[in-house]
Amino acid sequence: MISLNEGIAVDAAHSMKNRKTEFQGVDLKTGKTLFYTDLGNQTINIGEFLAIVEAVKYIIDHDFQPKVIFSDSTTAISWFKNKRTASGKRNAKLMKAEIYLRAMAYWVDEIEIVKWDNRQWGEIPADFDRK
Template structure:
């Protein structure tokens, strides 16, 4: 059974006005922000995908338990599972993320990525509140 009180919640935000895409990861147990990144002008899907990849890195580097990541983005979860994006925008961060996922496939197979159900559970705790 999945607990909504443990794991890492990730989310991204994109502002067309400010031409800024950012993402972050939040520890569900403590509410503490574990990581944050400003990507410049990208897309929301790129931000969501890179947030998942950053959460994977965090789990591996810190032996974080439980090995579970929550994201409300079907697209990012699909890209993660395929270890490849379908974005027409190509940049170094995306390419590095894809290579990283393929290189550490053995370790990430034990990391669970779960779709956060905003309707049933409310906004994901990593949400930027920009809506």
């Protein structure tokens, strides 16, 4: 049974005005921000995908329990499951993320990814709250 109070929630934000894409991950149990990255000018899907990959790295590096990541991005979840993006925008961070997911597949495949249901559960706790 999945608990909405444990795991890592991730989200990304993109500002057209500031030409800035950023993402973060939040520990659902403590509310603490575990990581934050400013990607510069990318797309929201790239930000969401890289947020998931960063959460995977965090779980593996810190033996974080439970091994559950929540994301509200269907596209990023799909890219994660395929261990490959469908982005036309190629860059080093995306390529490294794809390679990491494939190289670490034994550990990556132990991690559960859950689609956060904004309608039912409200805004994902990692949301940047800028709407």
